[in-house]
Amino acid sequence: xxxxxxxxxxxxxxxxxxxxxxxxxxxxxxxxxxxxxxxxxxxxxxxxxxxxxxxxxxxxxxxxxxxxxxxxxxxxxxxxxxxxxxxxxxxxxxxxxxxxxxxxxxxxxxxxxxxxxxxxxxxxxxxxxxxxxxxxxxxxxxxxxxxxxxxxxxxxxxxxxxxxxxxxxxxxxxxxxxxxxxxxxxxxxxxxxxxxxxxxxxxxxxxxxxxxxxxxxxxxxxxxxxxxxxxxx
Amino acid sequence: xxxxxxxxxxxxxxxxxxxxxxxxxxxxxxxxxxxxxxxxxxxxxxxxxxxxxxxxxxxxxxxxxxxxxxxxxxxxxxxxxxxxxxxxxxxxxxxxxxxxxxxxxxxxxxxxxxxxxxxxxxxxxxxxxxxxxxxxxxxxxxxxxxxxxxxxxxxxxxxxxxxxxxxxxxxxxxxxxxxxxxxxxxxxxxxxxxxxxxxxxxxxxxxxxxxxxxxxxxxxxxxxxxxxxxxxxxxxxxxxxxxxxxxxxxxxxxxxxxxxxxxxxxxxxxxxxxxxxxxxxxxxxxxxxxxxxxxxxxxxxxxxxxxxxxxxxxxxxxxxxxxxxxxxxxxxxxxxxxxxxxxxxxxxxxxxxxxxxxxxxxx
Ligand SMILES: Nc1ncnc2c1ncn2[C@@H]1O[C@H](COP(=O)(O)OP(=O)(O)OP(=O)(O)O)[C@@H](O)[C@H]1O
Ligand SMILES: [Mg+2]
Numbered sequence: 001x002x003x004x005x006x007x008x009x010x011x012x013x014x015x016x017x018x019x020x021x022x023x024x025x026x027x028x029x030x031x032x033x034x035x036x037x038x039x040x041x042x043x044x045x046x047x048x049x050x051x052x053x054x055x056x057x058x059x060x061x062x063x064x065x066x067x068x069x070x071x072x073x074x075x076x077x078x079x080x081x082x083x084x085x086x087x088x089x090x091x092x093x094x095x096x097x098x099x100x101x102x103x104x105x106x107x108x109x110x111x112x113x114x115x116x117x118x119x120x121x122x123x124x125x126x127x128x129x130x131x132x133x134x135x136x137x138x139x140x141x142x143x144x145x146x147x148x149x150x151x152x153x154x155x156x157x158x159x160x161x162x163x164x165x166x167x168x169x170x171x172x173x174x175x176x177x178x179x180x181x182x183x184x185x186x187x188x189x190x191x192x193x194x195x196x197x198x199x200x201x202x203x204x205x206x207x208x209x210x211x212x213x214x215x216x217x218x219x220x221x222x223x224x225x226x227x228x229x230x231x232x233x
Numbered sequence: 234x235x236x237x238x239x240x241x242x243x244x245x246x247x248x249x250x251x252x253x254x255x256x257x258x259x260x261x262x263x264x265x266x267x268x269x270x271x272x273x274x275x276x277x278x279x280x281x282x283x284x285x286x287x288x289x290x291x292x293x294x295x296x297x298x299x300x301x302x303x304x305x306x307x308x309x310x311x312x313x314x315x316x317x318x319x320x321x322x323x324x325x326x327x328x329x330x331x332x333x334x335x336x337x338x339x340x341x342x343x344x345x346x347x348x349x350x351x352x353x354x355x356x357x358x359x360x361x362x363x364x365x366x367x368x369x370x371x372x373x374x375x376x377x378x379x380x381x382x383x384x385x386x387x388x389x390x391x392x393x394x395x396x397x398x399x400x401x402x403x404x405x406x407x408x409x410x411x412x413x414x415x416x417x418x419x420x421x422x423x424x425x426x427x428x429x430x431x432x433x434x435x436x437x438x439x440x441x442x443x444x445x446x447x448x449x450x451x452x453x454x455x456x457x458x459x460x461x462x463x464x465x466x467x468x469x470x471x472x473x474x475x476x477x478x479x480x481x482x483x484x485x486x487x488x489x490x491x492x493x494x495x496x497x498x499x500x501x502x503x504x505x506x507x508x509x510x511x512x513x514x515x516x517x518x519x520x521x522x523x524x525x526x527x528x529x530x531x532x533x534x535x536x537x538x539x540x541x542x543x544x545x546x547x548x549x550x551x552x553x554x555x556x557x558x559x560x561x562x563x564x565x566x567x568x569x570x571x572x573x574x575x576x577x578x579x580x581x582x583x584x585x586x587x588x589x590x591x592x593x594x595x596x
Pocket of ligand 1 (some may be wrong): 240241242243244245246247256266302313314315316317318353356357413423424425
């Protein structure tokens with residue numbers, strides 16, 4: 001079983017992801033360079049957080065044209081698992097692999113804080129080991145995480161149950177006070193229609209070990225492993 | 234601007250302005266030939282000749298030849314420095330045609346081994362007779378220094394114009410210049426440079442594209458003037474088949490209905506500064522793109538594509554743009570203010586496929 005962590009110029013959570021995935025799952029982890037045009041043998045590709053290309057123009061706008069992105073699109077089209085975290089989520093949106101776009105946080109400040117997210121769907125490869133309705137404590141760190149979709153498209157995405165996590169109170173109430181950035185529907189994570197691509201603004205790699213104060217993030221990586229085992233890998 | 238008529242010539246009217254050192258030259262459609270024996274009207278000539286003169290004077294000025302042009306103030310009017318015109322017409326010939334063919338019996342079109350320079354005494358009564366340096370000096374029309382300067386500037390102008398027109402498919406057969414003295418007494422190139430004062434032949438076909446079409450009743454007179462203007466206006470690189478430099482200005486705005494936290498904060502700040510009338514502020518991006526493209530249409534197509542693929546995020550943003558040849562007066566202006574994008578023209582014309590999809594870029 002092999003995870004790939006994609007490294008763009010400006011990624012800064014790549015080493016954390018590399019460490020956390022290995023520590024949480026025992027699986028093999030390798031870095032994938034943004035210029036790579038041939039990637040093979042991976043079971044899950046992770047696009048980590050950071051400031052790819054300095055967030056110039058828009059977050060993710062330039063990274064999305066990296067050579068590796070064509071491979072990632074092909075990998076996803078073949079059903080490969082792709083997880084975008086924070087900036088990785090933004091890149092996947094820019095690439096059209098996930099719905100929506102991120103506006104600046106409503107507060108117009110960079111938010112770096114613990115958040116609680118309620119798992120809306122535990123049948124995805126990334127949330128398999130969670131209970132439906134379980135509340136995870138995972139931190140966010142972003143300026144542009146204010147999820148937006150035009151109303152009709154949002155209704156479609158909601159209708160298909162693509163919102164996988166919502167910001168909530170520790171008790172699991174999805175209320176405006178629990179929304180750190182203004183995201184429509186308190187959206188914290190969405191998947192594509194097929195379910196094999198997930199984007200999440202919270203950083204599971206920053207909550208994957210006891211010394212970090214919380215281990216909830218492990219559930220994401222371990223779910224992937226569980227899913228892949230179940231599918232015979 | 235125009236205060237009173239100073240002089241009404243056969244092709245232009247010279248107007249005094251509020252500034253005693255400046256005149257407005259109004260280019261008319263009147264055409265004459267053979268010292269006024271033949272008269273007519275060439276539609277569009279005023280615009281063609283004024284515009285072509287402005288372009289060529291600007292070009293020559295950039296190459297170090299002082300000219301009287303200040304700026305083109307209307308399609309057929311140039312604001313110029315007022316000159317005391319030297320009463321000598323300076324003709325430069327590269328091939329035999331017109332007067333020299335008649336006088337010396339050289340077949341029209343015969344190349345001359347070196348450019349030939351002639352002076353004529355500006356006098357309609359005498360029929361503008363050709364004079365030599367000694368005549369000019371004896372009559373006190375110019376000083377020896379001025380004669381030398383006129384010769385030098387005329388030959389330099391010839392070399393520059395041959396190159397400029399050459400890449401546009403026009404061969405400069407011969408032309409006439411007028412010089413004058415400015416307020417400081419310096420010699421400056423004046424009058425006009427146009428198909429009225431130049432013989433221009435198409436390089437490929439040898440077709441005449443100048444006033445000879447009128448003189449000799451060859452037809453297609455107006456078309457020839459327009460064609461010359463079109464070529465002079467074309468960028469030299471385009472004429473030579475090379476990509477042309479364009480300046481694009483892309484305006485990216487948040488789509489209607491998308492909340493703009495920055496705009497809201499700025500609205501609050503403006504209110505606290507006392508601008509109570511501010512109802513809404515929305516913040517967008519202005520992106521200046523300098524690009525080379527084969528022509529204007531290609532530049533426009535590429536910018537539309539750039540907007541769609543990279544510069545704007547279609548989920549959140551609309552874009553509109555203007556693109557003008559590099560260096561043109563409207564280039565690099567605000568797209569909303571530039572002509573051609575007002576009243577939603579940008580949306581219809583230049584916002585690219587987004588507009589077709591009904592995203593509505595006009596605000
Ligand atoms: N910068 C200038 N300041 C003043 N007069 C000028 C300037 N440039 C050109 N002129 C003069 O303005 C007049 C332009 O009118 P036009 O060319 O119609 O005259 P024309 O009929 O050719 O007669 P002319 O024999 O006087 O040239 C000319 O007399 C020309 O010498
Ligand atoms: Mg004249």
